[in-house]
Amino acid sequence: MPDFKTIMYRHWCTKCQDWEFFKIEKIVVIDSVPDENAKTKRWVCTECGTEHVDVMLKDIPKEKLAEQRQRYIKSKEEKMIKAYKSFFQSSQQSQMEQFIHMFSEPEIGIEIVEADAGQKYIDEENQRIRTEEREKRIAERNQRLADYAPYRKLGRNDKCLCGSDKKYKKCCQPKFQDLE
Numbered sequence: 763m764p765d766f767k768t769i770m771y772r773h774w775c776t777k778c779q780d781w782e783f784f785k786i787e788k789i790v791v792i793d794s795v796p797d798e799n800a801k802t803k804r805w806v807c808t809e810c811g812t813e814h815v816d817v818m819l820k821d822i823p824k825e826k827l828a829e830q831r832q833r834y835i836k837s838k839e840e841k842m843i844k845a846y847k848s849f850f851q852s853s854q855q856s857q858m859e860q861f862i863h864m865f866s867e868p869e870i871g872i873e874i875v876e877a878d879a880g881q882k883y884i885d886e887e888n889q890r891i892r893t894e895e896r897e898k899r900i901a902e903r904n905q906r907l908a909d910y911a912p913y914r915k916l917g918r919n920d921k922c923l924c925g926s927d928k929k930y931k932k933c934c935q936p937k938f939q940d941l942e
């Protein structure tokens with residue numbers, strides 16, 4: 763009986779730059795032929811009134827994604843517990859009680875639906891960053907090895923190759939020390 767319940771969905775609001783509640787509203791266009799197509803669904807942020815636009819996960823800050831992901835997991839757990847409890851309860855109720863329960867008024871209240879903020883996206887993004895960092899470290903190391911290559915044959919008292927006129931040991935040697 764959804765009529766008795768307000769269902770709120772938590773979505774990313776591009777204006778609030780936060781996870782806000784959205785209510786789904788059905789608009790019926792009055793001046794046209796009343797058919798199914800005349801009804802459109804509208805998502806509106808309850809905080810700022812902005813209409814919902816398709817939000818790309820990549821546009822949401824990572825910590826905010828993780829935050830919503832936690833809420834999603836928690837709400838899933840709560841739903842599971844609730845389902846388990848009601849199953850346990852109904853199996854203990856007498857058949858007569860269950861029959862009466864079928865006709866009782868549904869709960870009036872607000873149901874909050876948490877959105878899954880894409881664990882797959884978070885994982886992929888973290889993996890991408892790790893790969894990028896590793897590749898950067900390898901590239902830096904290779905560059906240093908290439909820079910050091912011409913100096914490798916120098917003795918400590920030889921003239922440095924960089925054109926400073928100083929001895930190698932007093933000039934560029936210290937910065938290559940870890941490669942020697």
Ligand SMILES: [Zn+2]
Pocket residue numbers: 775776777778779782807808809810811812
């Ligand atoms: Zn908003």
Ligand SMILES: [Zn+2]
Pocket residue numbers: 922923924925926930933934935
């Ligand atoms: Zn030098």
